[in-house]
Amino acid sequence: MTNSTQISYFMFAAYFDTGLFKHLCFLIVMFLYMLILCSNLLLIVVICVNRSLHEPMYMFLCSLFVNELYGSTGLFPLLLLQILSDIHTVSASFCYLQIFCVYTYGNIEFLNLAVMSYDRYLAICYPLQYNTRMTAKKVVVLIALIWLLTFFVNIFTLTLIVPLQLCGNIINKVYCDNHSVVKLACSDTTINNIYGLIVTSLSVFCPLFLICYTYIKIFKVCFSGSKQTRQKAVSTCTPHLASLLNFSFGACFEIIQSRFKMTVVPNMLRIFLSLYFLTCPPLFNPMMYGLKLSKIRVLCKGMIYFNWNKS
Template identity: 75%
Template sequence: MNQRRSMMNSTQISYFTLAAYFDTGSLKYLYFMILTLLYVLILCANVLLIVIICMNRSLHEPMYLFLCSLLFVNELYGSTGLFPFLLLQILSDIHTVSVHFCFLQIYCVYSYACVEFFNLAIMSYDRYLAICYPLQYNTRMTFNKVAVLIAVTWLTAFLVVVGTVSLTSSLQLCGNIIDNVYCVNYSIVKLACSDTTVNNIYGLLVTAFSVFCPLILILYTYMKILKVCFSGSKQTRQKAVSTCTPHLASLINFSFGVCFEVLQSRFHMSSVPNVLHIFLSLYFLTCQPLFNPVMYGLKIWSRILS
């Protein structure tokens, strides 16, 4: 009888309450201005680099095409999936979000993360070919191959996340309180009063496919690059350092942010101060979109000047 009543109540849920927000009084306007400035900087930095790469013929190479089509476009996509919503919530006194918009945000955030990891893996493969097979690079990394890799990356990420959102949206929910400042898939799964075995198994498979598989490819390519560097000339080592440093910095920064978000969603974090909890949950969605254009912008600028 209780289970039937829970199932009936679950069908009436039309919105979620974001419980991680706290009353900041008049400081909410300061936070609003800071986040607005950050969002504007992200938009300007990424759009500027996209325009520079498109307009400068000397940058029409596979590495810069990957940066333009995947990295910078993806940063715009991911940050836009968060910042407008976050800015509205900061100014609002009631922190609620409709069920449909919540799942749309989950789709944007998770597909952004998948594309980011896939992109970092493809870029490591590109650097592997450039350093280990410099004479064969142009024949192995053609324009058609670049286009196919870009298309497969986005399409695969979107299809994988569609499965995640579809499974979660089909659950019967017995609550509507999410302990975060934006919608998180696992936080909704924890609200389910129906069986979540399929969701958990699919979640593990998606994590393995979208996180560990790219990391394994990155590890393999860098082992090969290191092998060539140790046995090669000083010029080869300098080329490897200059091309791989921004990529490694981006990978470490993004992995750090995602790791904290996964740990927070899976484990009870009541002992962590609320401000730190919010900062860590937002880190990979706010810092990475600005970190990448700064890192690669310096490299692009030095390439243009040379």
């Protein structure tokens, strides 16, 4: 039985030799990472700089974009190093840090989307009371709760996996994840499995219940309301629903494939889909919100045009 302190590194078994295409893969992944960084940073700056966007919906969006920068940075730098490397290993401490980053990103993303649906519910179902129900103080408290609660939950997750006695160090993925490390344990993992199941259930079903409840109420108001109410709902809810479906697809696939053997899915497709929830939402969301929300679209154009003329 090998003590966990003796495991100094983990090896990723899902990487394969790309040969002459190694540098091309590196450039494609680097381009995607730069695109994610630039698009999310642009929208964060636009929201922070313009006072007209200091409204609850845009503050929640800003939190979403910050989280996407955080999550993609937890993945891409190591991914880029691994693409160029011939030996696909990572130190144990960095692996645990990546687990923390990936899991906090996923939890924050889903909770943020749930709070955004609640905000849209108040704006559409209670427009006259919206400013009293969704105050600046309440926005700050909700965003702080999302981040602090998620960080606390995942710090506790780390305290459960770091002391585990491991009998191997091979992870069959291209990044570190909690379940892959727990499966390597030769000590008792009952607490890890129970805690993981509870956290996964709460972090998925509680936000999902809130989202379903709010959208049922929104649809009721839309069907019984005026054309103007329906247009307002469509313009603000469409990007949110698209973001939710995009992230949920990737996250659900990752949860299912982590816990069940999906041998029917080709290995290449399985690798791509395991990266989906970490790459596609950070790439997709800034474009979706930037194009669909007219306030952001106009201010982005103005900022880019101003900087272009200045140069």
